[in-house]
Each structure stands twice: as C-alpha cells, then as structure tokens.
Amino acid sequence: MKLTVREGIQCLFLIVALTMVCDTANAERLWSKRELNVLSEDCTTKVRVNLPAFVSLENGSRVDIKNARNNGPQKADGAGLINYYCVLSNAGSITDFVEWNPDAGEWAPKLNRILESKNSTSDSQWAHRWYRRNYHVIQLKSANASGYAILDKTSTGFGTIPGEEDKESQRSGPINLTFCLLHPPKAMCGDGLMGYRQNGPQGDVTDRALKILRSIEFID
Numbered sequence: 001m002k003l004t005v006r007e008g009i010q011c012l013f014l015i016v017a018l019t020m021v022c023d024t025a026n027a028e029r030l031w032s033k034r035e036l037n038v039l040s041e042d043c044t045t046k047v048r049v050n051l052p053a054f055v056s057l058e059n060g061s062r063v064d065i066k067n068a069r070n071n072g073p074q075k076a077d078g079a080g081l082i083n084y085y086c087v088l089s090n091a092g093s094i095t096d097f098v099e100w101n102p103d104a105g106e107w108a109p110k111l112n113r114i115l116e117s118k119n120s121t122s123d124s125q126w127a128h129r130w131y132r133r134n135y136h137v138i139q140l141k142s143a144n145a146s147g148y149a150i151l152d153k154t155s156t157g158f159g160t161i162p163g164e165e166d167k168e169s170q171r172s173g174p175i176n177l178t179f180c181l182l183h184p185p186k187a188m189c190g191d192g193l194m195g196y197r198q199n200g201p202q203g204d205v206t207d208r209a210l211k212i213l214r215s216i217e218f219i220d
Contacts, residue, residue, distance in 0.1 A: 031051060035049075036084070042091070043086040043087065044220075045086050046218070047188060048217045049216045051063065051065075052067070061083060062081055062190075062192075063081075065082060066079060066205050080195075082192035082209060083191055083192060085190060086186055087187050088187070094180050094187060097109060098148055107137050107147070109150070130162075131161075137150055140181055140210075142213070142214050145218055148180060149177055150179070151177055153173065153175050156172065157174065173197050174195075175195045176191065177191065178191040181213065186218070
C-alpha cells in the first residue's frame with residue numbers, strides 16, 4: 001500500500017507521539033522505596049519514600065522530582081526541587097499559616113494571617129477572593145504520619161498578587177508547595193517550586209510531589 005506524503009507525515013507524528021506516551025508511562029512505573037535522612041539543627045529522623053527512578057537526591061536535603069525528558073525545557077527554571085528538613089512536631093512554625101480544625105478533622109488556612117504576611121495593598125475583598133481561589137490546603141496522610149501541603153498560586157513573578165483587572169498576570173506566576181508531615185515527636189517539613197502557571201500542566205509537578213509525600217513512612 002502506497003502512502004501519500006501527507007499520510008506519511010501523519011504516521012510519523014503518530015509514531016513519535018505514541019513513543020513519548022510509552023516512555024512516560026514506563027518512567028512513572030519505575031518507582032522504588034528509598035531511605036532519606038532528614039536533618040536540621042533541631043532534630044534528625046529517617047524516612048522511607050517511594051520515588052521514581054529518575055529522581056536525584058541532592059546534598060541530603062532536597063530531591064529533584066522533575067524528569068528532564070518528560071518535562072522538556074522547563075527543567076531549567078528550577079521547578080521540581082523539593083527541600084526538606086526535620087522539625088519538632090510541636091514547633092510553632094508548623095502552624096504559622098494553617099490551623100487544625102477539630103470539628104472538620106482537617107487542616108485549614110489562616111487567611112487573615114496569610115494576608116497580613118503579604119502586606120497586600122490590594123482591595124481587601126479582591127485579595128480574599130483571590131486567595132480563596134488560589135491558596136489551597138491539601139490534607140496529607142501516609143502509612144504512619146499525617147499533615148498538610150499548601151499549594152500557593154497567588155503570587156505573580158514579582159511577589160505580589162495581580163490586580164483584579166489584570167487577566168494576563170492572573171494566568172502567570174510560580175506554583176509553590178510547602179508541606180509538613182507529622183510523626184510525633186518529629187515532623188518532616190519542606191517546600192518547593194512546582195512550576196509556573198504560564199507553562200501549563202506539562203511544567204507542573206504538583207501531582208507527582210503529592211504522590212511522593214503520601215508515600216513517606218517514618219522508620220526511626
């Protein structure tokens with residue numbers, strides 16, 4: 001059977017697309033348990049965590065969870081690096097921007113405290129609406145720990161929230177993640193840049209980070 005030039009090009013594109021999908025699927029399947037020493041001046045602990053094969057450990061205090069092949073040129077923007085450290089589970093810093101809601105049985109954001117920390121000069125009602133839409137507390141539970149992750153998409157690239165009429169700025173800016181997993185008397189906390197809104201889903205590794213965090217098991 002003869003193919004036209006156009007049909008040949010379409011077949012070539014289809015083969016390339018299928019190869020990329022298979023490569024990504026295979027990379028995501030190659031996860032394995034690895035042990036991390038979690039250190040700080042306050043405490044030391046050890047955890048077991050499920051990590052993809054392509055993840056690299058850097059300096060014993062952070063992991064690089066972005067797959068350069070799957071995530072393309074955005075790898076150079078610093079996204080995908082997660083810093084982690086040990087804190088005591090009763091440390092005040094754990095509840096700087098969240099609080100435990102005993103009635104709901106979950107962590108909730110301290111919106112007033114968050115807005116004060118940003119020194120926002122924007123209209124108060126707009127700032128509250130913007131934060132409610134783009135500042136999310138995610139509940140975390142693993143084999144023997146629980147806690148929260150904060151997904152923060154509120155800031156522009158200049159560290160401020162966008163104006164209510166500035167639609168372009170509302171579609172850009174960093175996607176930041178902070179987290180704490182508590183296993184009293186210790187906790188593992190950290191933070192990282194997950195990507196940028198303007199790069200779309202391909203450059204956002206939030207789902208991968210949450211999967212990794214939920215696999216953490218304290219073993220000391």
